[in-house]
Amino acid sequence: MQINTLGPFGPVSRLTLGGGGIGQLWGEASDKDSVDTLRRAVDTGIDLIDTAPGYRNCEKMVAKAFGGKLPDGVRITTKYSLGTPPLAEVYDRLRVSLDASLAAMLLPRVDLMILHSEIRPDDFEYPAGQPPKDIRSTSLSLYRQAVVPAFERLVSEGLIGAWGITGINHAAATIDAMSSGPRPAVVQTIANLMDSPGEMNGTGLAPRPRDVITAAKTYGVGVMGVRAVQAGALTSGIDRPEHSPTSADFDRAASYRALCKQWGEDPAIVAYRYAIGMDGVETLVLGVKNVAELEQALDAERRGPLDAEQVAAIDALGLRL
Structure with missing residues (x-):
């Protein structure tokens, strides 16, 4: 597996195992599927596991797979959806969530903790029907005044090695958050051929x-790309509900699947590449839920990036948002 440098976080495998699939958050998956996927990922050279308490059983599966002792060289993340609470509560909320994650995974520390809620401008108002803004997002001012100091404190206490942010939907606020120090070690953002976050958006x-x-x-x-296959929208089939943003993306990607068929290629592998x-x-970051799905991504990684002509042909389909 190719090793890249993830900003100040350092060397990391080109693929990271994400926690949504192994947490049995979507589609049918068993504890055995999750444990087998975790162990297979590590055996094939994946050295970063991206977890979160919001990924249902994910952190428990890490404990079940490794018994509180990660394999040599393997690092782990966790996250917390903070929202915008009172400033004085930020550190305590992060610490409570972190302590629960450590207990679930049977670990004394994590290598990276990520703010899971998106960062928004203070005065941004979401469209009708979205969750309250202070529940789903963290204001840019709170991020600067309290979140950054809280993360830095957790680093100094030896409970986390570094920290990062989620950079989805509010591009301008995310860029603003990275523009001055202390800067996050990493940002997680969308990396797929449609530039689509699917149902994760809702901002307008x-x-x-x-x-x-x-x-x-x-x-x-450093950049951790997520949603390479857009939750299944860029595969040959989909296991998400109909009439969702992801199913709409699947329908919109019909020309992409036709192109992959013309090439004699699996759409998921092309999307990963x-x-x-x-x-x-x-x-x-892979959202796979079993070994078979993992093997597709591993095959794509072994084959490496598409050639320039293939990328141009995909981009010419006009699927980017």
Whole structure:
């Protein structure tokens, strides 16, 4: 497996195992599927596991797979959806969530803790029907005044090795958050050929993930790409509900599947190879839920990025948001 440098976080495998699938958050998966996927990922050279308490059983599966002792060289993340609470509560909320994650995984520390809620401008108002803004997002001012100091404190206490942010939907606020120090070690952002976050959006804004990736490179922040196959929208089949943003993306990607058929290629593998080749993406976070899905991504990683002509043909389909 190719090793890249994830900003100040350091060397990391080109693929990261994400926690949504192994947490049995979507589709049918058993504890055996999750444990087998975790162990297979590590055996094949994946050295970063991306967890979160919001990924249902994910952190428990890490404990079940490794018994509180990660294999040599393997690092782990966790996250917390903070929202915008009172400033004085920020550290305590992060610490409570972190302590629960450590207990669930049977670990004394994590290598990276990520703010799971998106960062928004203070005065942004979400469209009708969205969750309250202070529940789903963290205001830019609170991020600067309290979140950054809280993360830095957790680093100094030896409970986390580094910290990062989620850079989805509010591109301008994410770029602003990375523009001055202390800067996050990493940002997680969308990395797929449609530039689509699917149901993760809901802001009414264009997601602009490539602008976030470009800014991260400028500011020396590592990039963890997510949603390479857009939750199944860029595969040959889909296991998400109908009439969702992801199923709409699946329908919109019909021309992409036709192109892959013309090439004699599996759409999922092509989508992974496209994302692997995106400039600035150092590691791609997989949302796989079993070994079979993992093997597709591993096959794509072994084959490496698409050639320039293939990328141009995909981009010519006009699928980017």
